[in-house]
Amino acid sequence: MGVDIAYECIGPCTYRIYHNTYYDCSGSLMQINNWVQPIDPTNPPTPPNFTFDINGVPALPGQNCNDPVPIGTGWTFVSYQEVTPVCPSAVTECEVNNAAINGVSEVRYYRDYNFCNTNCDIYTLEWEDCCRNNAITSLTNPGGQSAHVSSTQINTTIQPCNSSPTFTNPPVPYICAGETFTFNQGAFDPDGDSLVYSLGPCFDSGPNDPVSYGFGFSPTAPLGPGWDVDVDSLTGDVSISPIPAGGNGPVEVGVLCLYVEEYRNGQLIGEVVRDIQITVIDCGALGQTNATPSIDTIVNVTPGATVNGFTVTTCACQEIMFDILVSDQDPGQNHILSWNNGVPGTFVDINNPLLPVDSIFSPAPGITPTGQFSWVPTVSGTYQFLLTLVDDGCPLLGQDQQSIVINVVSCALDPFADVDRLACNDYRLTGVPCGGAPPFTFSWSGAGGLSGTGDTIFHTFPGPGAYPYTLTITDSTGVSSSTSDTIFVDNTAIANAGPNFVLCSGEVGTIGTPAQPGHTYQWTSPLGQGWAGAINPTSAQPAVTLNNSLSVPVVIPFYLQATDAFNCISFDTVEVTFAPKPTANFTLDAAVCVDELTTVNFAGVPQPGAVYFWDYNGGIGSVNGPGPHQVLWTTAGPKTVSLYVEVNGCPSDTITKTIIVNPIPTSSFLVTPQVCAGEPAQITYTGTAGNGATYIWDLGGGSGAGGPGPFGVTWNTGGTKTITLTVIQNGCVSTQSTQTVTVFPTPTPTFATQSQVCQDDLVQITYTGSAAG
Numbered sequence: 001m002g003v004d005i006a007y008e009c010i011g012p013c014t015y016r017i018y019h020n021t022y023y024d025c026s027g028s029l030m031q032i033n034n035w036v037q038p039i040d041p042t043n044p045p046t047p048p049n050f051t052f053d054i055n056g057v058p059a060l061p062g063q064n065c066n067d068p069v070p071i072g073t074g075w076t077f078v079s080y081q082e083v084t085p086v087c088p089s090a091v092t093e094c095e096v097n098n099a100a101i102n103g104v105s106e107v108r109y110y111r112d113y114n115f116c117n118t119n120c121d122i123y124t125l126e127w128e129d130c131c132r133n134n135a136i137t138s139l140t141n142p143g144g145q146s147a148h149v150s151s152t153q154i155n156t157t158i159q160p161c162n163s164s165p166t167f168t169n170p171p172v173p174y175i176c177a178g179e180t181f182t183f184n185q186g187a188f189d190p191d192g193d194s195l196v197y198s199l200g201p202c203f204d205s206g207p208n209d210p211v212s213y214g215f216g217f218s219p220t221a222p223l224g225p226g227w228d229v230d231v232d233s234l235t236g237d238v239s240i241s242p243i244p245a246g247g248n249g250p251v252e253v254g255v256l257c258l259y260v261e262e263y264r265n266g267q268l269i270g271e272v273v274r275d276i277q278i279t280v281i282d283c284g285a286l287g288q289t290n291a292t293p294s295i296d297t298i299v300n301v302t303p304g305a306t307v308n309g310f311t312v313t314t315c316a317c318q319e320i321m322f323d324i325l326v327s328d329q330d331p332g333q334n335h336i337l338s339w340n341n342g343v344p345g346t347f348v349d350i351n352n353p354l355l356p357v358d359s360i361f362s363p364a365p366g367i368t369p370t371g372q373f374s375w376v377p378t379v380s381g382t383y384q385f386l387l388t389l390v391d392d393g394c395p396l397l398g399q400d401q402q403s404i405v406i407n408v409v410s411c412a413l414d415p416f417a418d419v420d421r422l423a424c425n426d427y428r429l430t431g432v433p434c435g436g437a438p439p440f441t442f443s444w445s446g447a448g449g450l451s452g453t454g455d456t457i458f459h460t461f462p463g464p465g466a467y468p469y470t471l472t473i474t475d476s477t478g479v480s481s482s483t484s485d486t487i488f489v490d491n492t493a494i495a496n497a498g499p500n501f502v503l504c505s506g507e508v509g510t511i512g513t514p515a516q517p518g519h520t521y522q523w524t525s526p527l528g529q530g531w532a533g534a535i536n537p538t539s540a541q542p543a544v545t546l547n548n549s550l551s552v553p554v555v556i557p558f559y560l561q562a563t564d565a566f567n568c569i570s571f572d573t574v575e576v577t578f579a580p581k582p583t584a585n586f587t588l589d590a591a592v593c594v595d596e597l598t599t600v601n602f603a604g605v606p607q608p609g610a611v612y613f614w615d616y617n618g619g620i621g622s623v624n625g626p627g628p629h630q631v632l633w634t635t636a637g638p639k640t641v642s643l644y645v646e647v648n649g650c651p652s653d654t655i656t657k658t659i660i661v662n663p664i665p666t667s668s669f670l671v672t673p674q675v676c677a678g679e680p681a682q683i684t685y686t687g688t689a690g691n692g693a694t695y696i697w698d699l700g701g702g703s704g705a706g707g708p709g710p711f712g713v714t715w716n717t718g719g720t721k722t723i724t725l726t727v728i729q730n731g732c733v734s735t736q737s738t739q740t741v742t743v744f745p746t747p748t749p750t751f752a753t754q755s756q757v758c759q760d761d762l763v764q765i766t767y768t769g770s771a772a773g
Contacts, residue, residue, distance in 0.1 A: 001104065001133050001277035002171045005125050005152050008190070009161035013116040015068075015154055017125060018108070019052070019075065022083070022171060024133045024277070025094035025103035038095040039082050039105055050129035054113065056120035057153070065120035071112040078108035083170040090395030100286055101395060102135070102279070104172045121157045126150040128205065133277065138217040138224060138254035145211050148203040151259065151273045158264075164272050165189045165260050168340065171276040173240075174396055176283035178248040179292045180241040184386050184401045185274060186340060187236050187260050193270075194263040197236040199229070202257040202275055211255065222256040223278060231258065235384055235403030240278070252280045283396060290393030293328040293335060293368070295402040310404050314377070315411035317434030321374040323350060326389050328398070333391045334362045337369045342385030343406065345375030377408040378432055411435040413481040415473040424568035425463060425489055429471070430456045436475035443472040446487075461489045493519065495562035497574035504650035505548040505581040511558050511574050515540035518565035525558045546578040554578045582610065582645040582652035586627070591660040593732035594636050598659065602626030607647050615642045636663035662730040665689035667737040669709070669725055674742045680704075680712030681741045683723070693729035698722070700741070718745030 002022035007015050025039075056065020082094040084103040092103025115123070128148040136142035152164060168186030175181045187195055201210040201219045216225045223229055223240070226249055230239045238258065242249030256278055262270040283290065301307050301322040305314040314320040326337060338359035339347045349360040350370040360369040377383065383406045391398040413436030420428040429452075431442045444452040446469025448461040461467055467487045474480040496513040503509045512521070523537040527546075536542050548554050560572045583604040592598040602612065606626045614623040617640045621631030633639055642656040666687035675681040685695065685708040697706050700721035704713035715721055721741045727734040753765045 002275055003127060003129075003147055003149055004167055004171070004272065004274040005127050005149055006164045006166045006272055007125065007152070007154055008163045008166075010112065013118075013156065013161075014071075014112060014114055015161075016110050016112050017052075017054075018110045018166070019050075019127065020106065020108045020167075021050070021129075022277070023105045023107070024135065025082070025084075025092060025105055026133075026135065039080065041079065041081050043080075050127060052128075053126045054154075055124050055126060056118065057122040057124060059121060063120070065123070066118045068113040068115045068118055068123065071114055075109040075111045078110060080107050081105070083172050085172060085174055085390075085397045085399060087392060087394035087397055101174075101281075104170070106170055115154070115156055118156065121155060123154045123156070124150055124207075125152045125154065126207070132211075132255070133253070136253045136255060136277065138214055138222055138252065140212045140214050145204045147275055148205055148207070148209070149273050149275055150203070150207040151271050153270060155269060158269060162193075162262075162264075162269060163190045164270055165193075165195055165262055167274060171258075171274055173238075173276070173278050175240060175249075175278065175280045176288070176290070176292070176396065177251050177280055178242055179283075180239075181292060181399075182237055182239045182401050183399070184235065184237050184388075184403060185258060185260075186386060188342075189262060191264070195236070196261040196263065197231050197233050198259045198261070199231050200257050200259045200273070202255050217254065219257065222254040223252045223280065224250070224254070226250040227252070227280070229256065232403065234382070235386075235405060236260070237401065237403050249280065251282050252278075254278050254280075281396075286395055288393065288396060289330075290391065290396065290398050291329040292398045293326060293330075293333075293389045293391045293400050295337075295387055295389050295400050296325045296327050298322045298404070299325055310402055311407060312404070313407040313409060315414075315435065316377055316380050316408050317414055317416060317432070318411070319374060319376045320406065321372065324371040324373065324387060324404075326368045326370070326400075328368055328391055330391065330393065330398075332366045333393065333398075334365055335368050335392075336361055336388075336390050337371050338388050338390075339371070339373075340386040340388075343375060343377075343383045345373055345385075348372050348374075373404070375406070377406070378434065380408050380410045382407050410437075413473065413475055413479050415471060415481050415483050417469075417471045417483060417485065419485075419487060421566055422458070424491065424493075424564075424566045425461045426458065427461070427487060427489075428456060428458050429469070431471050431473055433473050433475065436473070436479060436481070437477050439476055441474045443474075445470050448489075461487070464489050464491050491568045491570060492566060493562050493564040493568035493570035495560050495570035495572040497558065497560040497572040500575045500577070502553075502577040502579055502648065503545070504579050506545060507650075508543050508545045509576065510541050511544055511576065512539070512541040512560065516562070516564070520563045522561045522563075523558055524561075525556055527556065544576060546576075548578045548580045551580050553580060579648060579650045582607065582647045582650060584643045584645045584652040584655040586641070586643050586655065586657070588641055588657045588659055591662055591730065592633070593662050593730070594664055595632055595634060596732075597630045597632050599628050600631050600641060601628035602643070602645075604645075609648055611646045613644050613646070615640075617641065633661040636661050662732050663688065664732045665693060665727040665729045665734045667725045667727045667734040669723075669737060669739070671713075671723055671739050671741055673740075674744065675715075676744045677715055677718045677746050680714045681721075681743075682710060682712055684710040685725070687725075687727055687734065687737075689727045689729045689734070693727050696726040696728070698724040702741075713741075715741075715743040718743045 001024045004020050006018045010016050083106045084092050091099045092101045093099045094103035130146040132142045132145050134143035165187045173183045199220050204211045228241050228243050256276045258274045260272050298307050302320050336359050346356045350372045360371050384403050387402045389400045414434045418430040433440045442455050447467040450459045450469050470484045472482040494516045498513050521540050555577050557573050557575050562570050585603040587601045587603050589598045616631050619631045619633045622629045639659050639661050640656050644654040645652040668686045670684045672681040699713050702713040702715045705711040724736050724738045726736045750768045752768050757763045
């Protein structure tokens with residue numbers, strides 16, 4: 001039910017052809033393949049069965065034109081969606097069968113072509129598909145007629161290469177019988193060429209085969225005698241109203257072809273056509289009584305500007321501002337008023353004038369929005385933008401479109417200057433006449449040596465500062481006008497190396513501050529290009545480190561050069577103090593006895609603020625300060641003593657030394673408790689001393705071998721004998737052990753008797769030895 005072909009130049013001799021086709025969802029032979037209900041935008045259909053050709057136009061009789069080479073393996077899918085202008089709750093045949101509204105689907109494709117080796121200047125794009133919709137009432141036997149478009153041509157001689165106008169609004173006008181309706185295609189030319197709109201014939205199966213219109217229908221009367229259809233040649237607004245005015249307007253389905261001619265510097269350089277199907281329906285049969293909303297008028301125009309309908313005339317370089325009023329006969333509806341950003345102005349809601357928007361919504365049901373437009377045009381010419389007003393009628397949305405034309409004319413000479421900063425001290429100044437009669441002459445003067453006579457001058461200022469200047473423009477009638485201003489040249493580069501700080505030896509730190517937008521950085525230091533720890537010397541915040549092996553702090557400066565987007569340069573320096581690593585050496589005896597105090601002492605030079613961390617491995621002693629500290633251990637074995645020192649948060653290495661804690665030997669022993677004089681008493685050592693121990697015996701006057709034994713001790717005299725033992729091993733002295741031995745004297749066997757007695761006489765014998773009792 002509709003099609004348009006456009007193209008875009010995407011590179012040297014390379015063009016992208018866009019193919020947008022619109023289908024009546026109630027069905028026609030001109031239908032996409034694998035079409036299903038409802039439409040699923042994520043499941044693109046295969047390209048329809050259309051015919052597409054690019055045919056060269058010979059410049060000379062008999063010339064054969066080389067065909068451009070297609071790129072890729074076919075048409076590239078862009079999008080697939082329903083574009084019926086209905087409310088969200090309405091159902092069309094794009095969703096279910098036998099719905100009251102046919103509905104329209106849109107399928108968009110493109111394909112790229114290489115024209116580099118073509119030998120003709122002009123190529124015609126031809127598209128054709130069979131067949132049109134049988135519901136069309138403006139054609140005879142519509143289902144037997146095809147749709148053909150072939151007015152679009154690519155002229156490869158145009159430089160820079162040309163892109164055709166494109167359409168931004170879908171061509172799906174649904175009109176309620178009896179309603180006045182205006183719609184716009186949203187045509188846009190990417191090259192800024194002028195566009196001229198007209199109605200023309202639609203074609204059947206070739207460029208010389210127009211469709212067969214029914215009686216009373218024609219290219220300029222596509223809906224027949226009951227409707228007036230006009231197009232504004234400047235804006236492209238298509239206005240449709242019933243005949244007679246205020247009449248009901250018959251239900252029709254007609255085809256309309258809108259031609260858009262493309263002009264550059266007054267010369268026609270191209271043309272595109274849009275084949276459209278217009279559907280007039282009996283909205284009352286759908287239960288809808290919605291009146292079409294209306295973009296009514298322009299009010300509150302800036303003084304000095306003039307208004308004629310929807311055309312505003314204003315002077316160049318003067319701000320133009322006006323409000324757009326809309327209305328709707330239906331109470332309680334919500335509306336959206338939007339614009340297409342067709343000019344570089346500002347569109348706002350009058351109730352919120354500080355926020356530029358694309359669309360304005362009703363502040364409350366039944367209250368229509370009011371838009372406000374403002375702009376300061378600088379170049380004479382004719383400009384336009386498109387307004388679209390949509391209500392929330394159902395099932396069909398009520399819609400009105402209106403192009404706003406702004407004629408910018410040259411008035412009294414009122415110059416101004418555009419100032420562009422190109423580099424730090426380099427500026428481009430462009431004079432804009434704004435009014436007056438061309439041609440113009442320009443005269444520049446100002447501080448910092450600024451001077452020139454062209455409309456655009458380039459100047460390099462000597463450095464930061466304020467530089468007033470004056471521009472005088474004289475038009476062809478001799479009228480002169482001046483404007484003055486001041487250029488403030490600033491060094492916008494920001495170099496911030498950060499504050500000075502202290503790092504410990506071997507510690508990694510970061511210099512600089514977060515990067516400024518558009519800045520580049522370069523760091524250097526006396527350490528050279530490969531200074532320690534410079535992860536990235538072109539970073540805003542590189543890492544730095546240094547192993548300071550000296551005993552004193554080392555101060556290193558780091559120099560920063562920052563360059564901004566304008567090549568302004570700024571410098572800064574940060575000093576990093578790398579503190580020396582503290583020493584943690586200390587003195588410690590090699591060995592000590594259990595429970596014996598030993599001295600531990602820091603061997604370096606104590607520094608102010610130093611904190612000492614001692615670890616005695618279970619030993620008992622003070623851990624505060626450098627010492628000397630008295631430490632003892634209550635258990636034997638090798639013990640470690642460790643120390644690390646922090647000075648202003650910088651730690652030393654941990655120093656660890658080992659001390660042997662020797663056990664104190666015991667001096668216990670066994671001895672025979674009683675012996676006779678001259679007989680040995682057996683002594684056996686039972687203490688803990690091992691090899692190498694020294695045994696100090698006191699045998700109480702006896703004699704024996706000594707050592708750990710066993711050995712014998714004898715006494716020559718009787719009595720109680722005291723034995724003591726002290727043991728020394730590894731310098732550790734035991735307590736003294738003492739035991740006693742009773743020594744019995746050896747008795748003598750002497751006795752006295754009579755020297756002579758008689759037989760049978762008693763002899764008196766008396767014991768005279770040393771034995772007692």
